[in-house]
Amino acid sequence: MKLYLNSCEPAEIREIARWGILDGVTMNPTMVAAINRDYVKNLKEICAIADMDVFAQVVAERADKMVEEAKALADLHPRVIVKVQTSAEGVQAIRKLKTVGIRTCATAIHSTLEAIAAAKAGADHAAVFIGLLGEVDENPTDALIATIREIYDRHDLPTRLMAAVRSATQLVQSLVAGADEITAPLSVWRLFFQNGHTLTRWTAFITNWRKAYGDRDWLTGY
Numbered sequence: 001m002k003l004y005l006n007s008c009e010p011a012e013i014r015e016i017a018r019w020g021i022l023d024g025v026t027m028n029p030t031m032v033a034a035i036n037r038d039y040v041k042n043l044k045e046i047c048a049i050a051d052m053d054v055f056a057q058v059v060a061e062r063a064d065k066m067v068e069e070a071k072a073l074a075d076l077h078p079r080v081i082v083k084v085q086t087s088a089e090g091v092q093a094i095r096k097l098k099t100v101g102i103r104t105c106a107t108a109i110h111s112t113l114e115a116i117a118a119a120k121a122g123a124d125h126a127a128v129f130i131g132l133l134g135e136v137d138e139n140p141t142d143a144l145i146a147t148i149r150e151i152y153d154r155h156d157l158p159t160r161l162m163a164a165v166r167s168a169t170q171l172v173q174s175l176v177a178g179a180d181e182i183t184a185p186l187s188v189w190r191l192f193f194q195n196g197h198t199l200t201r202w203t204a205f206i207t208n209w210r211k212a213y214g215d216r217d218w219l220t221g222y
Contacts, residue, residue, distance in 0.1 A: 003021060062089055
């Protein structure tokens with residue numbers, strides 16, 4: 001299981017990287033455009049934060065241009081994984097990039113057919129956008145992950161199944177359904193340690209300790 005932060009803000013990435021459980025970072029063109037800064041410099045800064053994978057997406061629309069752009073992205077840092085739109089042009093690009101050893105992620109997948117095409121093309125990762133589907137589709141999103149998982153396993157397809165989620169529920173359900181990896185925004189990451197019962201229990205622990213021992217601890221001794 002791998003956990004990724006969906007962000008292109010270095011400050012956010014540093015915050016979560018300090019936890020020690022972050023496997024990498026994902027981003028998309030909309031996010032990069034929103035920060036409106038030198039995107040090459042920003043990507044290099046993110047790559048320097050920690051030893052982790054960084055997923056960055058090409059914006060070309062034709063397969064040949066996707067390949068050229070992907071090569072330029074991969075040259076920026078050895079940990080960059082190139083995201084490619086899942087389309088007829090995209091799968092052609094993924095096939096070509098596979099032959100030259102550039103790691104790819106087929107992105108913006110919303111159906112089983114797209115996930116099959118991505119794996120057949122040789123994508124290293126297939127990102128299924130559970131977050132959006134959960135908001136606009138009446139069908140259970142975990143069923144989609146489970147179906148893709150079954151197909152990948154039955155046909156021995158090595159593509160790693162990524163669920164792009166927008167809630168804690170989607171994160172848990174996707175992992176239960178068979179996702180290999182998750183990418184989630186900072187708002188979801190911050191929920192990891194916000195359980196009310198846990199916070200209440202810690203407050204009780206520390207309150208009772210302070211009543212008995214004040215500011216002393218295991219370093220200062222009794």
